[in-house]
Amino acid sequence: MTTAIIIIAVVAVAAVAAFFLLRGRHNGGRGLRSRFGPEYDRVVARHGGDTEAAERELGDRVRRHGNLDERPLTEEARARYAARWASAQELFVESPERALTEADALLADLSRERGFPDGEDFEDRTDALSVHHAAHVDGYRRIHTARHGDADTEERREALIEGRKLFDALLAGGSSGREHGNRHLVKGRGTS
Incomplete structure (x- = not known):
């Protein structure tokens, strides 16, 4: 009789442990999906639909780059970068390739x-950026790819537009990866 009670208790504890283990793994995936948004889907697709492999990769990114503290920019640096971006956009009319190279x-x-x-x-940099700016890092990839690939003018224009979103987030100082939903707040200006 005592042996039967011990066996039932061990089975019950194992069932409870398995339940919480599976529940925790499921919630971890939801947390990563929420944190990374479209980047989550891109990594899952790159892993051929293997969500466990994708979640391992994204979890590794968070471990490697999650504690990175973004350094603030001086007003002079902000102005310098804003002028460079404006020049790159103006250059697009004359030479889309050179504009993307500059961007x-x-x-x-x-x-x-x-x-x-x-x-x-480039991959290490975009991995780190994806942890903090997941909603916008794809624009950077698109610029990098269109610059090196056989993209037509419209694809290059779209890449520059998408890349501008990451530029704006970095320039403003928002850290969108830490704020679930991938939105960043700019002090004194609300949500951008």
């Missing part, structure tokens, strides 16, 4: 100055 370099410089990984590793 790509500008986003690399701006993200580096804000404290994101520097160097030549």
